[in-house]
Amino acid sequence: MVAVGGAEQMVLSSDAVLSSDARWEMVDRLTRQTVTYGTYKRTLGDVLGELTVKPLTGIPVAVAALFAFWSIFCSFAGALVTDGFMVKLFDAHWLPWLQSLWPDPASWHYFVFVGDPLADNCFEAFGVLTSGLFVSIGVVLPAILIFYLMMTVLEDSGYLPRLAVLVDSVLHRVGLHGYAIVPAILGLGCNVPAVTATRILETRKQRFIMMSLLAIFIPCGAQLGVMLEVIPDMVGMVFLCLIVGFCLFGYILNKVIPGENPEILVDVPPYHWPVKENVAKKLCNRTKGFLKEAVPFVLFGVLVVNLLYLGGVIQALAAFFEPLFVTWFGVPKETVGPLIAAFLRKDLAIAQLSVIPMTAYQMFASVVLISIYFPCVATFVVMLREGWKELIAALAVLFVVVFAYGGLIHAIGILLGVA
Amino acid sequence: MADSTKNKITVLMVGNPNVGKSALFNRMTGSNAVVSNYPGTTVDFTKGTLIEGRQEYEIIDVPGTYSLEPRDAAEEVAVRMLRDCPDAIVMIVFDATKIDRGLYIALEVMERGMPCIVAVNMMDAAHDKKITVDTAGLQRLLGVPVVATTATSGEGIRELAEQIRKAQVADLDAILKRLNGENTAKKQVSGCGGCGGC
Numbered sequence: 050m051v052a053v054g055g056a057e058q059m060v061l062s063s064d065a066v067l068s069s070d071a072r073w074e075m076v077d078r079l080t081r082q083t084v085t086y087g088t089y090k091r092t093l094g095d096v097l098g099e100l101t102v103k104p105l106t107g108i109p110v111a112v113a114a115l116f117a118f119w120s121i122f123c124s125f126a127g128a129l130v131t132d133g134f135m136v137k138l139f140d141a142h143w144l145p146w147l148q149s150l151w152p153d154p155a156s157w158h159y160f161v162f163v164g165d166p167l168a169d170n171c172f173e174a175f176g177v178l179t180s181g182l183f184v185s186i187g188v189v190l191p192a193i194l195i196f197y198l199m200m201t202v203l204e205d206s207g208y209l210p211r212l213a214v215l216v217d218s219v220l221h222r223v224g225l226h227g228y229a230i231v232p233a234i235l236g237l238g239c240n241v242p243a244v245t246a247t248r249i250l251e252t253r254k255q256r257f258i259m260m261s262l263l264a265i266f267i268p269c270g271a272q273l274g275v276m277l278e279v280i281p282d283m284v285g286m287v288f289l290c291l292i293v294g295f296c297l298f299g300y301i302l303n304k305v306i307p308g309e310n311p312e313i314l315v316d317v318p319p320y321h322w323p324v325k326e327n328v329a330k331k332l333c334n335r336t337k338g339f340l341k342e343a344v345p346f347v348l349f350g351v352l353v354v355n356l357l358y359l360g361g362v363i364q365a366l367a368a369f370f371e372p373l374f375v376t377w378f379g380v381p382k383e384t385v386g387p388l389i390a391a392f393l394r395k396d397l398a399i400a401q402l403s404v405i406p407m408t409a410y411q412m413f414a415s416v417v418l419i420s421i422y423f424p425c426v427a428t429f430v431v432m433l434r435e436g437w438k439e440l441i442a443a444l445a446v447l448f449v450v451v452f453a454y455g456g457l458i459h460a461i462g463i464l465l466g467v468a
Numbered sequence: 469m470a471d472s473t474k475n476k477i478t479v480l481m482v483g484n485p486n487v488g489k490s491a492l493f494n495r496m497t498g499s500n501a502v503v504s505n506y507p508g509t510t511v512d513f514t515k516g517t518l519i520e521g522r523q524e525y526e527i528i529d530v531p532g533t534y535s536l537e538p539r540d541a542a543e544e545v546a547v548r549m550l551r552d553c554p555d556a557i558v559m560i561v562f563d564a565t566k567i568d569r570g571l572y573i574a575l576e577v578m579e580r581g582m583p584c585i586v587a588v589n590m591m592d593a594a595h596d597k598k599i600t601v602d603t604a605g606l607q608r609l610l611g612v613p614v615v616a617t618t619a620t621s622g623e624g625i626r627e628l629a630e631q632i633r634k635a636q637v638a639d640l641d642a643i644l645k646r647l648n649g650e651n652t653a654k655k656q657v658s659g660c661g662g663c664g665g666c
Binding site: 075077082087201247248250256315318319321324330331 | 484500502503504505506508511512539540541542567568572575576579593596597599600602605606609640643647
């Protein structure tokens with residue numbers, strides 16, 4: 050037994066007085082005197098726990114689970130609530146009512162708050178009270194509600210660590226380890242908590258790679274919700290494009306950035322039935338957070354963009370960036386407006402794209418561009434909190450990626466003859 | 469006692485990841501810390517207030533850590549909190565099904581000479597797994613209050629809150645002696661005289 054440092058109780062230094070072995074020996078003796086183990090019968094939960102973590106049975110389950118997640122998300126948010134109810138409510142009642150009520154269609158305030166007097170749907174009108182409210186309440190709210198409900202079930206059941214074990218070997222190729230799936234999935238809800246969640250990764254290299262890839266390639270729930278409305282047929286393609294980009298640039302970053310990518314030991318907890326109160330509480334808090342923080346931001350975003358239009362700023366920027374946009378990215382110069390909005394809210398930016406007349410390919414390319422372009426301001430702020438050096442480096446990576454990947458997609462489009 | 473009601477006492481909740489610190493924290497303070505079933509849900513600290521027996525406590529939910537030698541940024545937050553709050557009471561939270569791991573970090577905290585209290589959480593899971601934990605025996609051996617809790621149902625929370633004021637600085641030498649079967653009860657009393665924690 051290693052001697053304990055005298056009788057001194059007040060050891061305030063951070064240096065341990067016991068060696069790790071001595072500590073474990075004490076732990077051993079303490080548990081022997083206080084803990085007794087009865088005969089334990091394996092339960093259904095334990096069996097399921099094992100089946101979902103072994104690759105042979107676990108991978109099909111993971112694919113099925115994620116597919117179910119996605120299908121429920123699409124059918125509930127896209128088809129049922131938004132198309133079935135919100136579109137009718139906003140387009141048939143709210144918009145005509147506002148258009149008839151608001152005085153002087155030629156005035157600047159009509160343009161800012163109601164938008165296009167000839168619009169027959171809330172996407173195209175693009176006023177603060179028409180598109181702003183429609184996007185945030187009609188489209189994004191149902192999307193994040195169902196997303197967070199399902200994510201809470203994933204979180205509370207104990208499935209996430211098992212998913213982490215399954216994807217570990219794949220993620221190791223892009224400089225991450227399996228546990229990076231946790232911030233990745235959180236990021237599909239909202240990038241802001243996901244950036245903080247990268248703290249569970251061990252090395253600075255892993256955190257940096259994850260944070261950069263997160264900000265660039267992981268679309269948030271709000272953005273997904275609007276994508277489902279604006280380009281329902283192309284969401285799959287956009288996703289594929291983002292996943293390919295995630296892996297490609299992860300692979301490159303892993304080669305370029307010095308540092309380690311150690312193996313992990315994941316503590317896989319037993320399955321639990323999600324506790325109803327906890328699910329309700331989390332859902333309620335997240336929704337409240339959205340209503341309090343995101344909705345005002347969407348409305349504010351529409352206001353800013355409309356004022357910039359009125360001031361001619363966006364038209365000037367569009368003219369200035371035209372060569373870059375048209376020749377390099379292959380998208381119309383009007384995309385400048387949505388790109389400015391994307392800095393505030395990406396969901397808003399995608400909604401704004403729907404107003405610009407363009408081909409299907411251009412639409413696809415601009416949605417990808419908005420996804421990978423600058424993180425929204427909220428994400429930007431939390432990234433800054435995690436370290437300004439990392440933020441600057443991540444922005445450098447971002448510029449390179451936007452140019453390289455945006456150009457690459459355009460090149461592929463040209464080769465396929467669609468651009 | 470009268471003037472101690474004015475001063476907040478800081479209580480740091482420390483323990484392995486996924487033992488239910490945030491769930492306990494929510495129960496004690498009525499806060500809304502995010503609770504999930506995977507290690508690493510809490511990556512930053514959350515503060516809440518508990519008023520118990522006219523004493524106001526500032527409870528801090530600290531990210532889980534396997535040891536006080538941090539492996540990642542979340543664990544660094546935990547170690548930093550312990551360093552920055554040297555006068556705090558430490559509430560060490562155990563998973564009743566994994567007592568050994570909890571004890572390891574408990575000993576690390578105890579070595580720092582901070583007053584401690586232990587919550588053996590997830591007693592329901594231990595019961596399901598036919599694991600029995602002798603919390604009274606643990607309390608006798610460690611010389612700090614040990615309370616059995618189940619955060620999801622709220623069992624033991626009341627007692628845990630009441631016991632915070634009895635938190636003790638553990639004496640590792642005395643623990644070793646008690647493990648060897650020596651009776652240190654008298655020494656404990658004399659060692660208790662000056663701490664003023666009671």
